[in-house]
Amino acid sequence: MKHISTVVLALCASQAMAQQVVKIGHVGPLSGAIAHLGKDNENGARLAVEELNAKGIKIGGQLVKFELVPEDDAGDPKQGTATAQKLADSKVNGVVGHLNSGTSIPASKIYSDAGIPQISPSATNPKFTRNGYKTAFRMVADxxxxxxxxxxxxxxxxxxxxxxxxxxxxxxxxxxxxxxxxxxxxxxxxxxxxxxxxxxxxxxxxxxxxxxxxxxxxxxxxxxxxxxxxxxxxxxxxxxxxxxxxxxxxxxxxxxxxxxxxxxxxxxxxxxxGGVEGQQKKGMEEFSARFKKRFNADVQVYSPYTYDAVNVMVDAMVRAKSSDPAKYLPELAKTNYKGVTGTIAFDAKGDIKNGALTLYTFNAGKRSAIAVVR
The missing domain is CATH 3.40.50.2300 (Response regulator)
Structure with missing residues (x-):
């Protein structure tokens, strides 16, 4: 009897180990005038998490389950800092966000104080990476x-x-x-x-x-x-x-x-x-098709960058063999990752290296690219 209970306990323990949960926060405006952009970003992060879970990712030899923790900052700096504190208090393993510069900048101090890596997919104000916080990174040119x-x-x-x-x-x-x-x-x-x-x-x-x-x-x-x-x-x-x-x-x-x-x-x-050219276009087109199939919505602007941000964060965890922010943060700084938005690497400030821009116009209500500029 004792032998059976030992086996059962061992099985339960192994299942618990197999279900280690890694929490990734996402913050954007899910209410207010630009909620459509916040939802677009959140969906990019959600698609990345779902695909990672389907692959069965191991960190340090242990199978992990990724969980997206979505929060609404309404594009408001005060709500942004409150949300950042909430995520820091709940000890998420990393944060993808915020969408706006006005929320990303004040939130970055809170994440820095908590030692939690933050990757903004879309904050473009230069100040975001000029405060010397080693935890702040951005996916796009400023x-x-x-x-x-x-x-x-x-x-x-x-x-x-x-x-x-x-x-x-x-x-x-x-x-x-x-x-x-x-x-x-x-x-x-x-x-x-x-x-x-x-x-x-x-x-x-x-x-x-x-x-x-x-x-x-x-x-x-x-x-x-x-x-x-x-x-x-x-x-x-x-x-x-x-x-x-x-x-x-x-x-x-x-x-x-x-x-x-x-x-x-x-x-x-x-x-x-941001912007893709040549062979990279195929990867972006495939992402857009998967996104449309999953959410029945077209990509607005930055969902490919939130998708890549989640994957970049997880790639750093895998290389560090740990989801502990203090352990994978140095690997995040050394990122060299091929994503749907191009090759992602960060400079000493946390800015994207060789960031591209795409110039667009609209014809018959549809957006069309003019040129990609670096």
């Missing part, structure tokens, strides 16, 4: 690259003669607009006006009327698609026939719906941090 490339493009390719700039006063919106303005001036372009709004606004008639008097041929907006769409509608109603430019925040599949008939073919030029 606003210096993004805004700078768009600024030069506005002058050299679009041939903008009088350029107006608007931002939404968030860490992301103001940051990318500042870099755009600097690059326009450095390329010899003329900025005829700089206005600002906020990320919850829906009435832009006052600032657009001010800018209309300056006859801009390019309007750049630093902000998100939920604000950009109504802004384009009001530009049309005022008869402002300018090119509309912006960063990754407006460069989404939803923009055409939000702008409606106010968007003319070729009117919008936007850039998304």
């Amino acid at each position: 606003d210096v690259h993004l805004g700078g490339t768009l600024g030069r493009y506005a002058v050299n390719t679009v041939k903008g003669k009088s350029i107006a700039v608007i931002d939404d006063r968030t860490a992301y919106g103001q940051g990318v607009a500042d870099e755009f303005e600097k690059a326009v001036k450095a390329a010899g372009g003329k900025v005829v006006g700089r206005e600002f709004t906020n990320d919850k606004a829906s009435d832009f008639m006052a600032i657009l009327t001010t800018l209309k008097a300056k006859k801009p041929d390019v309007v750049f907006f630093g902000g998100m698609d939920a604000v950009a769409g109504p802004m384009m509608r009001q530009m049309k109603s005022l008869g402002i026939n300018a090119k509309f430019m912006g960063g990754d925040g407006i460069c989404t599949g939803e923009l055409a719906k939000l702008a409606g008939d106010a968007m003319a073919d070729g009117q919008v030029v936007c850039a998304e941090a």
